[in-house]
Amino acid sequence: MMQLAARVEPLLNVDNLVVEYGLGNKTVHAVSGVSLAVARGETLGLVGESGCGKSTLGRAVLQLRRAKSGRVLFDGEDLTAMEGEALRKMRRRVQLIFQDPIASLNPRRRIGDIVAEPLIIAGVKDAAERKRRVHEVLSAVGLDPDLVVGRLPHEFSGGQCQRICIARSLVLSPEFIVCDEPVSALDVSIRAQILNLLEEMKARFGLTLLFIAHDLAVVKAVSDRVAVMYLGRLCEVGPSEQLFANPAHPYTGLLLQAIPVPDPDVRPAESVAAGEPPSPIAPPSGCRFRTRCPRADQRCSAEIPELREIGPGQFAACHHPLT
Amino acid sequence: MSAPLLTIEDVAVELPTPRGNLRAVDHVDLSLEAGRTLGIVGESGCGKTMLSRAVLQLLPKKAKLTGRVMFDGQDLVRLPSESLRRLRGRDLAVVFQDPMTSLNPVLTIGTQLMETIQEHLELDAPAARKRSIELLAAVGIPAPEQRLAQYPHQCSGGMRQRIAIAIALSCEPKLLIADEPTTALDVTIQAQILDLLAREQRRRHMAMIIITHDLGVVAGRADEVAVMYAGRVVERAPTQALFKRMHMPYSEALLAAIPKLETAPHTPLPAISGRPPDPTRPLKGCSFAPRCRYAASRCHEAKPDLKSAEMPDHLYACFYPIQMAEGIGA
Numbered sequence: 001m002m003q004l005a006a007r008v009e010p011l012l013n014v015d016n017l018v019v020e021y022g023l024g025n026k027t028v029h030a031v032s033g034v035s036l037a038v039a040r041g042e043t044l045g046l047v048g049e050s051g052c053g054k055s056t057l058g059r060a061v062l063q064l065r066r067a068k069s070g071r072v073l074f075d076g077e078d079l080t081a082m083e084g085e086a087l088r089k090m091r092r093r094v095q096l097i098f099q100d101p102i103a104s105l106n107p108r109r110r111i112g113d114i115v116a117e118p119l120i121i122a123g124v125k126d127a128a129e130r131k132r133r134v135h136e137v138l139s140a141v142g143l144d145p146d147l148v149v150g151r152l153p154h155e156f157s158g159g160q161c162q163r164i165c166i167a168r169s170l171v172l173s174p175e176f177i178v179c180d181e182p183v184s185a186l187d188v189s190i191r192a193q194i195l196n197l198l199e200e201m202k203a204r205f206g207l208t209l210l211f212i213a214h215d216l217a218v219v220k221a222v223s224d225r226v227a228v229m230y231l232g233r234l235c236e237v238g239p240s241e242q243l244f245a246n247p248a249h250p251y252t253g254l255l256l257q258a259i260p261v262p263d264p265d266v267r268p269a270e271s272v273a274a275g276e277p278p279s280p281i282a283p284p285s286g287c288r289f290r291t292r293c294p295r296a297d298q299r300c301s302a303e304i305p306e307l308r309e310i311g312p313g314q315f316a317a318c319h320h321p322l323t
Numbered sequence: 324m325s326a327p328l329l330t331i332e333d334v335a336v337e338l339p340t341p342r343g344n345l346r347a348v349d350h351v352d353l354s355l356e357a358g359r360t361l362g363i364v365g366e367s368g369c370g371k372t373m374l375s376r377a378v379l380q381l382l383p384k385k386a387k388l389t390g391r392v393m394f395d396g397q398d399l400v401r402l403p404s405e406s407l408r409r410l411r412g413r414d415l416a417v418v419f420q421d422p423m424t425s426l427n428p429v430l431t432i433g434t435q436l437m438e439t440i441q442e443h444l445e446l447d448a449p450a451a452r453k454r455s456i457e458l459l460a461a462v463g464i465p466a467p468e469q470r471l472a473q474y475p476h477q478c479s480g481g482m483r484q485r486i487a488i489a490i491a492l493s494c495e496p497k498l499l500i501a502d503e504p505t506t507a508l509d510v511t512i513q514a515q516i517l518d519l520l521a522r523e524q525r526r527r528h529m530a531m532i533i534i535t536h537d538l539g540v541v542a543g544r545a546d547e548v549a550v551m552y553a554g555r556v557v558e559r560a561p562t563q564a565l566f567k568r569m570h571m572p573y574s575e576a577l578l579a580a581i582p583k584l585e586t587a588p589h590t591p592l593p594a595i596s597g598r599p600p601d602p603t604r605p606l607k608g609c610s611f612a613p614r615c616r617y618a619a620s621r622c623h624e625a626k627p628d629l630k631s632a633e634m635p636d637h638l639y640a641c642f643y644p645i646q647m648a649e650g651i652g653a
Binding site: 049050157159187188189190191192193195196199214215216217218220221222223224240241244254255256257258259260261262263264265266267268276277 | 366367479481482509510511512513514517518536537538539540542543544562563566576577578580581582583584586587588589590591592593594595596598
C-alpha cells in the first residue's frame, strides 16, 4: 500500500480497488486499481469527468457496489469482507449524500419521518429520543424543526431539500460521509450556502469527507487534498493548493485550463482539450489518457504509469509529468 | 453602429398556473446587432429561457405575451405562423441544452441535417448531402460521411451537441440562440463547444445569444451581458465594463458566490442568503431587496427602473448602486 496520505492511521484506506460492470457480453472497466487514503478529519476531493468512475468508487467504498478485487479498510476493518449484520452495523458510521436532493427524498413521506428513518433502522426505539435527535440535526442544517417536520418534500426548494438530506445523513452521528456531487444540481447562490453548511457540519460533528465533484473550483473550496481520476484510474493526488498551483499530470493541467473563468481579461485558451474520453469498455493500453495527451509517446502505450511522488505529498501517474 | 438585428421591446410573458398568474418575463428591453454576442445570465427560474422562447415564438400555448420582438425589420409577435416557420431554422436558429432531446432518436443524423437544409434552401438531395458533410466537418466531426448514416445514440454527448450546432448553422442563420449549450457537457468538452460557437460566429458574422447560469461562460465570450433576476433584466453592460464594476448588488453577489480557483481551501464563500421570490406573488419593491444586504426601506416600496448613470451603455435597476464613481448615483 502506498502512503498517499503521509499521516498515521488513515480512517479510510482503499487498496487497489477494481470495480467492473457487465454490459451484455462486454465489461465496463469502471474502477481499475485505485488506491487512496483519507485521514481522520480530512476532506479528500475526488474530481473527474462523467464516466471516469468517481461515483462508482464512492459507492464501492460504502459497499453499495461490490468490488471485483481490492480492499476497503475503514478504521482498520475490511468492509469488502463484511456481510449482513456486521455490514449494517458498520453503515451507521458511514453515510452518503446524493446529487439530486429532490429525487433522494420520498415524495409521500413527511420530513420528520424521512430524517428519523435511519434511527428506526438502527434500532433507536425511544420515540422521544428520536424526536430529540431529528430536531437537533434539522436545527444544525439551518431549518426550523417545528416548521418542517410535518411537511412534504415538494414544499421545499432544491437547496432546502439538500439541507434535509444532509440532516438525514447526520442523524446517526456518522464519522465518514461520501458526498456525491452534492451541489451540482443547485443554483450558484444556493450552492455557496450548501458548501458553507457542509464545512460547518464537518467542523461541528468532526466528520471525515470524500467529496466527489466534477467542478474543480468547488472541490478546492472544501478539500484538504484532491485526487484526479480519469477513465477508472487515479492520475494525480496531492494537497489542494499545491496540486492546483503545480499540476503534475497533463490531464490535471488540461482540466484547469478548460475551466471558464469569470473574468473577461482572461482569454479562454483555444481548445486545449483535443478529442473525447475513450470508452471504459475498451480503455487504451498503458496510460489511459495517452490518446488525448500532447506528451504521449511509445512508452505511454506500452507501460502503465504508477503513481509516484513528484513533490511533498503530491503523487502523479505519468511518464512525462509537467513538473 | 448599424441598426440592431434584433430588438426586444417591453416583452412580458405570463403563464397561468393553479396558484395564479406567473410572470416569467417582466417587461424586458434588449437589442443585438449582427456579428455581436449577447450573454443572458441568471439562475433557474429567472426567465432567461422564457425570454428566448418569446424571441423564437415557441412559448407554451397558454402563455400570454405582450410587447414587440423586432427581427430583421419584422415583428415576430405579429408574424403569421407560416412565415414564422420559414424564418425559424433559416434566419433564426437555436441550440438547446440537451442534444439528446433536441435530436430525433429514430432518424439518422444525415436525414435530420438534410431535412433542415432541403426545407429552407433550394437544394437537391446530392447537393444537400454534400452540404451536410461539409457542415459536419466544419463543426469538427471526424469521418463525417460515415456519421450521416448513424443515429444520435451512437454519438457521445459532445458529438451530439456538435451535430445540433451543424443543424442550427445549416441555413446560415442571422441569429443563433444557444440556450445553456454546454451545461450538459463535461468541462473539457464545454471548452471545445464554446470555441466552436465563437469560431463559426466570427466566420459567418452571425448575431448570437448565449443563455447560461455561469458567469464564467459569458466572461470570455460575450460582447455584452444582461443579468436577469425574477423575470427582469437587472443589469446590462458591455462585458468588460460589467466585470470591472458591477452596480447591481445581485450581480456582485452572484459573482462572489462562485468558488474561485485562486481562493485557499476552506475559505467560507460569500453566499446569498434566502432564495428568489415566488414568481406568482410579485413583490411591490425590488425583487432582490429581501436578499440584498444594501436594501433600505425604499427598496421594499418601489421597483427601480433599469437606467444608466455614469456610462450610457451600462444600465442597472437599483436605487443604491454599488461601485459608483463619486458624486453619481441615487
